[in-house]
Amino acid sequence: MEIPNWKKLFVESNIPGKLAPLKELSKNLWWAWNTDARELFEQIDPEIWEETAHNPIDLLDKVSYQRFLELEGDEAFINKMKGVSKHLQQYLGDRKELNGPHIAYFSMEYGLHDSLKIFSGGLGILAGDYLKEASDFKVNLVAVGLLYRYGYFKQTISIHGDQMANYDAQQFNKVPVQPALDADGKWIEVEVEYPGRNLKARLWEAKVGSISLYLLDADYEANSDEDRFVTHHLYGGDNENRLKQEMLLGLGGIRALRKLGFESQLYHCNEGHAAMIGLERMKDYLSETGLSFAEAKEVVRASTLFTTHTPVPAGHDSFHQDLFRGYMNFFAEKLGLTWDEFMMLGKSNPGEDHFNMSYLAANMSQGINGVSWLHGEVSKDILKNLYEGFLPEELNIGYVTNGVHYPTWTAKEWKELHLKYFGESFVQNQLDFDLWEKIYKVPDEEIWNTKKKLKLKMIDYIKERFADNWIKRHENPKLISEVLSRLDPNALTIGFARRFATYKRAHLLFRNLDRLSKIVNNPDRPVQFIFAGKAHPADKAGQDLIKYIIEISKRPEFLGKIIFVQNYDINLAKVLLQGVDIWLNTPTRPLEASGTSGEKGVMNGTIHFSVLDGWWVEGYKENAGWALPMERTYDVQDLQDELDAETIYNIFDDEIVPTYYDKNDKGYSEDWVAVVKNTIGQVAPNFTTTRMIRDYQDRFYNPQAKRYDGLVAEDYKLAKELAAWKAKVAAVWADIEVSDVQITDGINNALKIGESYPAKVVLDLKTLSSEDVGLEMVISAPGENGQLELVKTLEFEAAESVKGVTTYNLDINLMDPGYYNYGLRMFPKNEHLPHRQDFMFLKWL
């Protein structure tokens, strides 16, 4: 034959015995936040390290045997390897004993490292950071998610500025996951019922320090092609596919944990996607313990926490009842509910035709929280339909402000500086805010130079990446060299990178191009902007925005002044956040639930400039950053945008640019360094995941675990009693009668401050007593937006009671002058209720 006859030959990598620890190290994502471990891998072969995008498993597969032999003989390398390996062993050894209740954590995405493509944005990064922190902080936690074949897309930009989404298949032997095996060495599988068939999913384990993250994967031979698709894309496919994914995550996730033998005290549902964990657990209690539906619900609710992340109603997943019934009808039967009763678990009123996953999560959880103070408030409004009769501010919806994982996001240069000045044990003692204040002892020049060094690094990185991207898309070489030569490591540099969802208002800066041009082109005080971010493939408006920014960046006056760097990922985020001087965020209020990228910036001395929304409401302090006011001035969004844009330009012109360029004879700006120091000393300490995980423990995990333990003790004694009591109250509630109400008429006889006015109400409680039923006066007043706001509640005291006919008394005594509204409201009372909305009976008289 005259043509080549190729046959396949596969050479497996073979790591010499002496280097075996490398293999072990590559399998635990601990390397992702350990500088020494990453440097070790880089040292093996810096080029391959870059080529594999910092993926140690892939790296070890690609390095030549020759190179391994060299390393075997390299004593310094071997010693470093042994050191890192010992460090990991010690780290894991320290975590044999863990603190607090056992938590099972569920999330649709996890952003741990770019090599494991199971995240798209903030929600995933947060969950990834949380697992790393749980490991560092010795929290007793196991996590569950999905392993996507394609994950989220890689972004490239066409020469016309169009975003192109590329989906590369992940080879699971090249990412840090391993099959999860049972005691007999068999690969663990779970099944989930779909109409007419069962979906099978096999289980993988990712090791995140001492934390195990179990990932469900449906893409293998056991399933039809259609069902294999279920775990192909994160947030891909249609709504039906989303339902299939959420069934797998919720129902399959609990089944997986049971096969693995976990018995958790608490189930943390990170966003509503995983809300079906509550249904599956209910089903198990019903079939295995003999508890009734009501009793099981007591137990499940006590042990579930729901964290909501979405500040707009439309952002909450919901499924049309017809679609939902096709998949979930069988489950209603398993719970012994009619279809209508079952649907009500995901509705706020019977008229709705969708099953809402956030409503389900809220119904199945004792604890609910938003992800910043402001978002907690907004969430009360979003979920208020579930709690008719209460004012939003009475709702038991708390908050834990998101944080970021210090070891992951802080530049090596800053870590070294922190160790030097804050002390060797600083990382373990991040919660000691006094340590952070030692930043004021650091010489100004050291701060300035650290920032400068990181900015240079960033500029080099961008130049390389940028040139590479532009060459690949055949941009004009003259344009490329123009951009590269204009990028200036000495210019004030602003970063703006995030998902291009329209509410993030990336366009705001471009409302007045003349003004922007003047800002960036001042020859004495140049400014440059670096943009990055992906738009969801279905979000046309977001993609148009990217296109617009790219178009502007090619105009002569903005060339090299406005740069868009493609494919925002964890690595790029780190480089930008560590390298720029200012991190800019301009969301539409109040749609930024928390935002975390700015928090990554502040621990690197990157000053934050943002609308007061999300975490910045709590983070902003004068002289520690810049802010746009929290209140909206205009109802019309376009006018608000106009005002905000003008404010941004003004703040740049009047404050930021002059401060940065006010350099002394040593070549740095003392005022600027002062703001950097305040950023690190006053803002950063409060936005670590260490603070965040402690808040979860204090506000939710510990109190809920305690209550849960109480409910289930002695064969669920208290859970049964509570369920029985609720049934008793519910049966009589509608029959309770109001026999008499005597209250001062405050209109004709204005109440005088300081005097007290007796009020008396008589209720016929029928078979209930005043121990079961409380009565209160709710006082409200119109707030700023015209809605009634709670002023206070005053509880009546129960006096004599004859055959259920009970007198309640109250001395009304108001200390602030003004016009108020009052209402009388009776409510069920029981010391074992965790909060009022736990038992949704309420009657306004």
Ligand SMILES: *Cc1c(COP(=O)(O)O)cnc(C)c1O
């Ligand atoms: C931190 C981070 C996000 C989230 O940032 P926001 O402030 O919420 O916009 C998104 N993507 C990546 C790659 C990140 O590192």
